[in-house]
């Protein structure tokens with residue numbers, strides 16, 4: 357596995373919630389972190405049908421465009437009773453002509469479960485694939501996951517995306533209600549990040 361030896365990294369994401377969380381995870385390493393927007397990059401189309409495929413598109417695009425190592429995150433929530441949906445299409449479910457509407461996407465998720473009369477607990481997992489790519493085309497991938505259940509109604513003001521309807525196993529609060537520092541200890545993103553640190557940062 358290739359080690360990260362530089363002191364600068366581009367976060368190949370346009371999601372403010374993710375950027376905040378990954379900046380917190382990277383903070384102890386003394387790396388200068390910039391975002392795709394800082395470099396004036398647009399969002400590449402996520403045309404693959406896997407988290408890994410889309411993570412690679414985003415990281416390679418940013419690494420080539422900036423000449424710096426780039427870290428991307430492709431993530432989503434997979435609901436068991438919906439055969440893994442929305443999964444890779446989690447962000448797409450929130451898309452509207454006026455931007456993303458996650459309240460609508462969460463309602464759609466819950467309504468589909470209701471329509472199926474899905475049994476409780478309505479188990480689900482958040483998945484995260486991180487891709488660290490170098491300008492020469494090399495990359496390393498790391499996969500993380502956290503199991504839990506989808507609940508209703510939405511609860512909590514922290515986090516982003518689908519956090520208000522996801523209760524991780526072992527807790528009775530949603531990610532939206534959880535202290536951000538706690539989420540950073542145990543989320544799908546934290547899980548993948550720990551593997552990145554073990555593989556590339558030691």
Ligand SMILES: O=c1nc[nH]c2c1ncn2[C@H]1C[C@H](O)[C@@H](COP(=O)(O)OP(=O)(O)OP(=O)(O)O)O1
Nearest residue numbers: 369370371429430431432433446447516517518519
């Ligand atoms: O911790 C999370 N808490 C709540 N929701 C989450 C989380 N992690 C991913 N999600 C949801 C929302 C996000 O919009 C979608 C990922 O879609 P995904 O394409 O990977 O990210 P994105 O388009 O928002 O930003 P970008 O591609 O620029 O990194 O899954």
Ligand SMILES: [Mg+2]
Nearest residue numbers: 371399402447
């Ligand atoms: Mg995206």
